[in-house]
Amino acid sequence: MATKRRTKGAGGVFRDKNGTWHFRKSMGVDPVTGKTRRIEARGKTKSEARERFEQKVADYERTGLIAGGTSPRLADYVERWLADYATRVKPTTYRTRAGRLKACNEHLGQVRLKDLTPEHIRTCMRALGERLAPTTLKDHYVSLKMVLDQAELDGLIPLDPCRKVKPPRVEQDPVRILDADQPKQLIETVPSMPRATHGPADSQDDLELWALLFELAFTTGLRPGERRGLTPDELESRDGTCGISVRHQLQDLGTPGRVEIPKWLDATHIWGTQWLTTPKTRAAHRFIPLPEGLWSRLWARIGRLHIDAHDLVFRTHLGRPVSGSNERRHFKKALAAAGLPDVKLYSARHWTATMTALADMPDDARIAIMGHTDPAVTLRYTHRGTASLARLMADAIPDLGGDTVEAEIIDD
Structure with missing residues (x-):
């Protein structure tokens, strides 16, 4: 008797040795990888396996993973894009990007990808621009462009419409910094800061904590999470030079159980939503020399408080990690007490x-x-004052005028 073959493209149905039914089908070639895509579903019965398979195909068509009869809506495609994005970035980055795209979806989410036009993008940006700062608005545009660039690569649209839209204009406000001698004045004022009107007053250990944190900020240029996440084992001596070997930072990643930490991310929960994790970039793993005085003050605190090698050097009187908002609040108090300009930490x-x-x-x-990874960023962090520019100009360009000409005034 001749064997009955299934129609080409109908898929394969089989039952394994454990009695589980499988429905498997090739769905064509992936336009990005060039490899054949297969979808498979399992069930206790043949009909259950087929039903699950059909539901999986419908979900894939809805989010644009495979071609369907209609183009996926932007909101559905964003859902799939974010699921992949979450596996490649830190939870903080994911939350920011997801929030930006959620706002865009409120205006464009129900538009199908193939129907999106540059005017859709412009209208969305104008609407969001009524309530957002220019810098934030531009990040919404960048987030939407990231999604549509991928949709173009996936073959779901011929061209990302964002390419035909000028990004929102941003005029960066100049960064104000303290004068050369003012940080020292600020740090010396910390012990005499006014007491808090609400909550417990700062103890001597607390005041030392703020003074050391501010000294680290100005002396080393450490990022906020890098200095708040400092541990004794990062304090090293190399070739007779004392310094900090930056190996991690303190970050607000979310509550354990509610946030999914990617497997590639090395993160240790400290307290609440605070985690000790890797530095921002590969270039952030660096060694920063320290002045002997600051080195001694840090080790004096570590010894007096019996801080373990892998524990945080800076904790509040409640034993909790220092939060960014708490540090900024005390910085503002110190600036006011010292009579210094109101600059950002x-x-x-x-x-x-x-x-x-x-x-x-x-x-x-x-x-x-x-x-920094990009040298241009370091240049943007550099702000030469008038006196420095005048001195450099005087050294570079001589006085080009000739001798003074004495003019005789003749009366008529």
């Missing part, structure tokens, strides 16, 4: 980049200290 990193430039430190050394 992050400007301390700009101050470090500027002071190293004024000291004529070579660019490669400055980039290594700051931990």
Whole structure:
């Protein structure tokens, strides 16, 4: 008797040795990888396996993973794109990107990918621009472009419509930094800061904590999470030079059980939503020399409080990690107490980049200290004052005028 063959493309149905039914079918070639895509579903019965398979195909068509009768809606495609994006970035980055795309979906989510036009994008940006700052608005545009670029690569649209739309204009506000001698004045004022009107007053250990954190910020240019996540084992001596070997940072990744930490990310839960994780980039793994005085003050605190090698050097009186908002609040108090300009705490990193430039430190050394991947970023962190520019100009360009000409005034 002749064997009855299934129609080509109908898929394969079989029952394994455990009695589970499988429905498997080839769905054509992936336009990105060039490899054949197969979809498979399992069930206790043949009909259950087929039903699950059909549901999986419907979901894939809805999100654009495979071609269907209709183009997927933007909201459905974003859902799939974010699921993949979450496996490649830190939870903080994912939350930001997901929030941006959620806002875009409120205006464009029900539009099908093939129907999206540049005018759709412009209308969305105008609507969002009524309530968002320019920098934030541009990040919404960038997020949407990332999604549509991938849709173009997936073969779902011929061209990303964002390519025909000018990104929102952003005018960066100049970063204000303290003068060369003002950080020292700030740090010396910390012990005499006014007491808090609400909550417990800062103890002597707390005041020392703030002074050391601010000193680290200006002396090393460490990122906020890098200095708040400092541990004793990062304090090293290399070739007779004392310094910090930056190996991790403190980040707000979310509550354990509610946030999914990617397998590739090395993260240790500390308290609440705070985790000790890897630095921002590969270039952020660096060694920063420390002045002997700061080195001694850090080790004095570690010894007095019996801080373990892998524990945080900076914890509040409740034993919790220092939060960014708490650090910024005390920085503002110290500025006010010292009578200094109201600058942002992050400007301390700009101050470090500027002071190293004024000291004529070579660019490669400055980039290594700051931990930047792109040298252009270090330049953006550098802010030369008027006096520095005048001195450089005087050295570079001589007085081009001739001798003074004495004019005789003749009365008529």
